[in-house]
Amino acid sequence: MDEAGLRRSLARMGLLRPDDTPRFRPLGGGVSSDIWRVEAGARRFCVKRALPRLRVAADWRVPVARNRYEAAWLRTVAGILPEAVPELLGEDREAGLFAMAWLDPGTHPPWKGELLAGRIDPAAAAAVGRALARIHGETAGRPEIARRFATDGLFHALRLEPYLEATARAHPRVAERLHRLAATTARHRFVLVHGDVSPKNILLGPRGPVFLDAECAWYGDPAFDLAFCLNHLLLKAVHRPDRCEPLLAAYAALHDAYLAGIRFAPATGLAERVARLLPGLLLARIDGKSPVEYLETEAQRAFVRETAIRLLWEPPARPEAIAALWQRELAR
Numbered sequence: 001m002d003e004a005g006l007r008r009s010l011a012r013m014g015l016l017r018p019d020d021t022p023r024f025r026p027l028g029g030g031v032s033s034d035i036w037r038v039e040a041g042a043r044r045f046c047v048k049r050a051l052p053r054l055r056v057a058a059d060w061r062v063p064v065a066r067n068r069y070e071a072a073w074l075r076t077v078a079g080i081l082p083e084a085v086p087e088l089l090g091e092d093r094e095a096g097l098f099a100m101a102w103l104d105p106g107t108h109p110p111w112k113g114e115l116l117a118g119r120i121d122p123a124a125a126a127a128v129g130r131a132l133a134r135i136h137g138e139t140a141g142r143p144e145i146a147r148r149f150a151t152d153g154l155f156h157a158l159r160l161e162p163y164l165e166a167t168a169r170a171h172p173r174v175a176e177r178l179h180r181l182a183a184t185t186a187r188h189r190f191v192l193v194h195g196d197v198s199p200k201n202i203l204l205g206p207r208g209p210v211f212l213d214a215e216c217a218w219y220g221d222p223a224f225d226l227a228f229c230l231n232h233l234l235l236k237a238v239h240r241p242d243r244c245e246p247l248l249a250a251y252a253a254l255h256d257a258y259l260a261g262i263r264f265a266p267a268t269g270l271a272e273r274v275a276r277l278l279p280g281l282l283l284a285r286i287d288g289k290s291p292v293e294y295l296e297t298e299a300q301r302a303f304v305r306e307t308a309i310r311l312l313w314e315p316p317a318r319p320e321a322i323a324a325l326w327q328r329e330l331a332r
């Protein structure tokens, strides 16, 4: 979309004053959307528009309607935990985009950068766990939210297929297990799931974590969000074995804070689904459609692959058991 189109869209959303000459700066980093930082007079905001084809090596096309669900997720969560989302400023469905508040990286650094730099604060991880538990808890048992986010098809196209099913094609020996994991996840429709709870989509603000990028929003299995985020902490421990201990402390803090914060479902069933999903997601980050970019050596990738396959064969009952095994194996 060109600048004239963006300007027209901003005007339709009521975000431009007659004398504004907005300036647009594309933000890099995203694979699934165009994102711009907009300066209009003294105001700053952020505009996001979904791309029909993701910028990854594999050919991966998904409907742009997901942009609408991301805006709906922001709106829903603003009613639960307003400090955990950028404020939604406007939506232009015709153009397939929305505008939200701009959060300055100086005051809202992305969690991913902090982790990769070795600045690992378990308290931040606990805050992520608490916020997620709150969002899940407040949306559990809410039929109107379930209807609004009945995005099973999108969630399959964006998460279950590219992660678990694509990985099953690459690993015939564990294919059946991966397909079963995808089917179990799809069946549990309990809460409003974010779908991409990754440190790159979380900013650490002065009032706690802020979640971005909810285009995979789905009324479904809370285990997916928790497993998805824990997965990143395990992968970063492979990238930074020197920081394994604090990363696994963050893993425990996230997990404990989340489970302490939920009231909507028996924690045992949930913890078990998280523990079963995690190895599938680990393997998916090596051989699925969205491999993690910072595991650069074949030895690192082989470590994740072999340990994940072992865990798929002998599924642990609790996420703590996975962390313990990870730490033991990394220390060898």
Ligand SMILES: Nc1ncnc2c1ncn2[C@@H]1O[C@H](COP(=O)(O)OP(=O)(O)O)[C@@H](O)[C@H]1O
Pocket: 027, 028, 029, 030, 031, 032, 033, 034, 035, 046, 048, 086, 100, 101, 102, 103, 104, 105, 110, 200, 201, 212, 213, 214, 215
């Ligand atoms: N409201 C915002 N304020 C500041 N930075 C943002 C905002 N929204 C997105 N970003 C930055 O842009 C990056 C990409 O945005 P994101 O919504 O995650 O898009 P994608 O779906 O392409 O990953 C984020 O990781 C973040 O660094």
Ligand SMILES: [Mg+2]
Pocket: 030, 200, 201, 213
């Ligand atoms: Mg993102």
